[in-house]
Amino acid sequence: MHEVSIAYGILEDLQRETKRHGVCQVSRVHVKIGSLREVVPKDVAFAFDVASQGTVAEGAELNIRVVPARGRCDECEIDFDVQTDTSRFGFQCPQCRRIGAELISGKELEIVLIRGTCKDGKPKSRPSEWPRERQAAGYFSLG
């Protein structure tokens, strides 16, 4: 099932990042998923619940935001909604009908925020020890 592999993908990324940054219990994770991936968010959340048993993310709240798919036509300099995945052929511009417009969003699968603590309830590492660019993007937070 598609949703199961997505859930495992999220979990793998999560385990790698938490290990690297000394988080031993994840309480919440926010994920961005492009609409062209055609997932049912509640099925991903359910699969994630099952997959995360016995891991650093067990019991974590998974928050999924579906990002709408948008294309861009360089000729007309417009952005437009994309309904279906025709990426093999390029996307059609609704204005000039040209095929081959670029996809600017809709295929994302990324973690945007990890919230976690250590097992004793205290954060293991201070936010200042976490990568600056990730902090700025709101990637890690405590509590």
Ligand SMILES: [Zn+2]
């Ligand atoms: Zn166009």
